[in-house]
Amino acid sequence: xxNSMQADIDSGEQSTQFLTFIMADEEYGVEILDVQEIxxxxxxxxxxxxxxxxKGVINLRGTIVPIVDLRQKFGLDxxxxxxxxxxxxxxxxxxxxSKVMGLVVDAVSDVHTIAHSDINLPPQLGQDYGPSVIRxxxxxxxxxxxxxxSSLLLDLEQFQNIEKIKGHNTQPSIVAND
Amino acid sequence: MEIxxxxxxxxxxxxxxxxxxxxxxxxxxxxxxxxxxEVINTIFRVAHSIKGGAGTFGFNxxxxxxxxxxxxxxxxxxxxxxxIDKHISLFLQTVDCLREWIQLLACDSxxxxxxxxxxxxxxxxxxxxxxNQPALPNDHDISVTGSTRLATNVHDxxxxxxxxxxxxxxxxQGNEPRxxxxxxxxxxxxxxxxxxxxxxxxxxxxPEDIYVSWELELISNISESQIKEAFEWVEDxxxxxxxxxxxxxxxxxxxxxxxxxxVVPEITQAVxxxxxxxxxxxxxxxxxxxxxxxxxxxxxxxxVITQAMLGELGQDFSADKLPELKxxxxxxxxxxxxxxxxxxxxxxxxxxxxxxRIPRMVRDLSDxxxxxxxxxxxxxxxxxxxxxxxxLSDPLVHLxxxxxxxxxxxxxxxxxxxxxxxxxxxxxxxxxGGEIIIEIRDDGRGLNRAKxxxxxxxxxxxxxxxxxxxxxxxxxxxxxGFSTVDTISDISGRGVxxxxxxxxxxxxxxxxxxxxxxxxxxxxxIRLPLTLSIMDGQLIKIGNKTYILPIMSIIESLQLKDGMxxxxxxxxxxFKLRDEFIPIIRLYQVLNHDTNLERITDGLLVVVESxxxxxxxxxxxxxxxxxxxxxxxxxxxMKVSCVSGxxxxxxxxxxxxxxxxxxxxxITNERRQKxxxxxxxxx
Numbered sequence: 001x002x003n004s005m006q007a008d009i010d011s012g013e014q015s016t017q018f019l020t021f022i023m024a025d026e027e028y029g030v031e032i033l034d035v036q037e038i039x040x041x042x043x044x045x046x047x048x049x050x051x052x053x054x055k056g057v058i059n060l061r062g063t064i065v066p067i068v069d070l071r072q073k074f075g076l077d078x079x080x081x082x083x084x085x086x087x088x089x090x091x092x093x094x095x096x097x098s099k100v101m102g103l104v105v106d107a108v109s110d111v112h113t114i115a116h117s118d119i120n121l122p123p124q125l126g127q128d129y130g131p132s133v134i135r136x137x138x139x140x141x142x143x144x145x146x147x148x149x150s151s152l153l154l155d156l157e158q159f160q161n162i163e164k165i166k167g168h169n170t171q172p173s174i175v176a177n178d
Numbered sequence: 179m180e181i182x183x184x185x186x187x188x189x190x191x192x193x194x195x196x197x198x199x200x201x202x203x204x205x206x207x208x209x210x211x212x213x214x215x216e217v218i219n220t221i222f223r224v225a226h227s228i229k230g231g232a233g234t235f236g237f238n239x240x241x242x243x244x245x246x247x248x249x250x251x252x253x254x255x256x257x258x259x260x261x262i263d264k265h266i267s268l269f270l271q272t273v274d275c276l277r278e279w280i281q282l283l284a285c286d287s288x289x290x291x292x293x294x295x296x297x298x299x300x301x302x303x304x305x306x307x308x309x310n311q312p313a314l315p316n317d318h319d320i321s322v323t324g325s326t327r328l329a330t331n332v333h334d335x336x337x338x339x340x341x342x343x344x345x346x347x348x349x350x351q352g353n354e355p356r357x358x359x360x361x362x363x364x365x366x367x368x369x370x371x372x373x374x375x376x377x378x379x380x381x382x383x384x385p386e387d388i389y390v391s392w393e394l395e396l397i398s399n400i401s402e403s404q405i406k407e408a409f410e411w412v413e414d415x416x417x418x419x420x421x422x423x424x425x426x427x428x429x430x431x432x433x434x435x436x437x438x439x440x441v442v443p444e445i446t447q448a449v450x451x452x453x454x455x456x457x458x459x460x461x462x463x464x465x466x467x468x469x470x471x472x473x474x475x476x477x478x479x480x481x482v483i484t485q486a487m488l489g490e491l492g493q494d495f496s497a498d499k500l501p502e503l504k505x506x507x508x509x510x511x512x513x514x515x516x517x518x519x520x521x522x523x524x525x526x527x528x529x530x531x532x533x534x535r536i537p538r539m540v541r542d543l544s545d546x547x548x549x550x551x552x553x554x555x556x557x558x559x560x561x562x563x564x565x566x567x568x569x570l571s572d573p574l575v576h577l578x579x580x581x582x583x584x585x586x587x588x589x590x591x592x593x594x595x596x597x598x599x600x601x602x603x604x605x606x607x608x609x610x611g612g613e614i615i616i617e618i619r620d621d622g623r624g625l626n627r628a629k630x631x632x633x634x635x636x637x638x639x640x641x642x643x644x645x646x647x648x649x650x651x652x653x654x655x656x657x658x659g660f661s662t663v664d665t666i667s668d669i670s671g672r673g674v675x676x677x678x679x680x681x682x683x684x685x686x687x688x689x690x691x692x693x694x695x696x697x698x699x700x701x702x703x704i705r706l707p708l709t710l711s712i713m714d715g716q717l718i719k720i721g722n723k724t725y726i727l728p729i730m731s732i733i734e735s736l737q738l739k740d741g742m743x744x745x746x747x748x749x750x751x752x753f754k755l756r757d758e759f760i761p762i763i764r765l766y767q768v769l770n771h772d773t774n775l776e777r778i779t780d781g782l783l784v785v786v787e788s789x790x791x792x793x794x795x796x797x798x799x800x801x802x803x804x805x806x807x808x809x810x811x812x813x814x815x816m817k818v819s820c821v822s823g824x825x826x827x828x829x830x831x832x833x834x835x836x837x838x839x840x841x842x843x844x845i846t847n848e849r850r851q852k853x854x855x856x857x858x859x860x861x
Contacts, residue, residue: 048769
């Protein structure tokens with residue numbers, strides 16, 4: 001597998017490097033060029049009336065950066081933040097503006113070079129909510145890695161939609177938890 | 179010349195915009211009959227640099243157009259023409275036309291403003307008149323004959339003989355005869371004969387000077403002005419004679435005055451393409467005076483020294499060096515603050531930039547309205563944040579228009595009221611306690627409160643049964659969709675006025691107030707914070723969270739006692755502060771946070787003002803007051819309701835700045851929704 005990939009690269013085929021990280025024993029990847037830095041988790045300032053997965057904002061050398069818990073966003077079980085919890089700071093162009101956002105994940109795993117031809121499209125199942133955050137699937141060493149599209153992770157309309165849905169909900173579901 | 183000149187377009191456009199502003203301001207200083215040469219010279223310089231720039235970038239039509247204007251200016255400067263009011267109006271129209279043109283260029287549009295042809299025609303008429311005056315020197319006559327012939331021969335294949343004796347130092351100025359010839363060659367068949375008789379002996383020859391002159395023969399059906407264009411950059415220093423084969427071969431050279439001969443009516447298509455949506459006036463660059471930059475560099479130098487000192491101190495620190503350390507830290511904080519100030523200053527520009535448009539507007543409008551207005555501007559040097567300046571222009575224009583149109587009476591009315599014919603419009607800008615105040619005061623008729631009141635009731639803004647104080651009535655003019663004028667004029671009164679002005683100013687963190695006396699005039703005063711990015715904040719505690727309230731909006735804070743709070747039917751809690759009933763907003767509810775408060779009397783009530791209403795915000799506690807640097811959340815995130823921005827506190831954590839107006843809006847919306855729901859259920 002490793003060899004065949006290497007061969008692809010040598011033959012000049014297009015490939016991209018991905019940083020992978022672990023969440024609930026699954027491996028996910030984001031394009032490495034979108035990653036600005038990796039930080040340890042630190043408490044952040046909560047933003048009122050936001051979905052629970054928006055943990056708040058931190059001061060990143062003078063700029064205000066929002067932090068999103070990917071576990072919660074993906075509907076996985078919450079875990080307590082520990083010293084190994086990391087924040088991957090990604091930088092992405094959204095509508096011609098560069099935006100920075102922190103993603104809380106369990107742990108950082110590895111860096112892989114993946115040929116474009118090895119990326120499989122995610123299977124279509126269930127409702128279609130427009131463009132999916134999942135960019136594709138790839139198997140590395142017989143383990144599946146979910147490649148995420150970071151620009152869609154930052155899709156702010158999703159927050160706004162959630163905001164709207166919440167507006168109709170009479171039961172305030174947002175409770176502080178840090 | 180294969181360099182891509184596109185990259186310089188923006189600079190050229192910015193320069194033109196600035197130049198045109200200068201030109202307009204200077205034009206308004208001119209009075210018919212009396213020519214102030216200094217003023218004319220300034221105008222001339224601007225026109226000339228626009229022409230030059232346009233030539234460089236190949237905006238030939240623009241070059242031609244400015245050239246005609248320049249010719250008239252030249253005559254005025256030389257005194258061969260007497261300045262009349264018509265000239266000033268024409269020049270002012272030219273400024274408008276050029277402005278539009280520059281905008282079009284900025285949008286990469288090839289079209290030219292509709293009015294350009296007409297203006298050019300007017301210029302030509304004025305110039306023709308001038309040339310037909312018999313008192314003019316002889317060489318002008320030659321030009322006239324040349325030009326009239328030319329006009330008839332434009333489309334025939336012509337034979338042109340050009341004598342080009344370059345100025346000695348044109349090479350030093352970066353001009354290259356070879357390129358000029360290349361340009362001519364593109365126009366037709368060219369034969370170049372160099373004349374080398376003037377070349378001196380090797381010993382005295384300066385390699386940077388030019389000694390050769392040329393005789394050029396060109397066969398082409400172009401106009402003379404097109405040939406001149408090729409020589410545009412060298413024409414001031416060089417002797418250029420252009421002879422058309424049909425023209426009388428007169429070898430008399432015209433120095434500099436060659437300008438005269440371009441009265442060639444050229445058919446330019448006036449494409450009536452309006453400026454595209456792409457608004458390019460929103461430039462993001464800023465010109466900073468070198469003084470400010472120097473001050474900043476000095477400050478950075480100081481900072482580096484202090485840092486070095488502290489670094490050294492830290493290398494081997496012992497307890498006895500503590501005083502030194504403290505001293506160093508004090509210095510450091512001082513330098514940092516100074517540096518912050520000077521960085522802020524870089525963004526500051528004199529308010530003049532916003533005021534510049536006003537004299538022109540007052541002139542035009544008072545002519546149109548038949549009113550006699552004396553405009554007095556004070557405090558133009560007051561400095562303001564650049565972003566604010568840009569956003570302030572429109573509201574200012576609106577206020578001045580209103581004052582002229584509605585505030586100031588016609589001459590007859592003024593006479594009847596026993597006032598002087600000349601109305602006064604005072605615009606004043608000044609600093610007052612960390613704020614900038616701009617006043618627009620007229621001595622007109624003042625606000626008509628009876629009419630405003632009636633209109634407010636009609637529009638459903640005011641309640642018929644309620645009694646309003648004078649200042650409350652005055653406030654109505656800022657309500658959306660409010661206009662008392664029955665007939666809509668093209669000057670003001672479209673009903674989208676004062677509310678937009680108010681909203682614009684509020685978006686800058688300021689507010690606007692009006693004072694008025696019947697028959698004596700009214701005064702609008704705008705208050706603005708010094709800058710957008712720093713403000714005084716009051717830290718408040720809600721549960722264990724820290725938020726910031728803008729100090730500007732806080733009136734007072736107090737602790738409630740038992741029995742002070744009354745509940746209204748719709749669950750709104752109010753309390754009585756002196757003789758006002760003030761609604762209470764429990765911030766922890768709005769923000770969905772936990773609170774440590776068990777009873778309302780445990781917390782503090784911060785009374786704030788938003789719009790013209792007061793609210794009592796319930797907080798757990800008040801903490802420090804401090805200056806905060808405002809950062810916006812939209813940069814990396816999005817607009818968050820109830821929050822206007824964020825800042826970084828001394829300990830490095832982020833605190834959010836509350837937006838009171840937005841909080842009020844949110845509560846109102848929620849209540850409305852609930853009511854709607856209830857009504858729905860009842861139905």
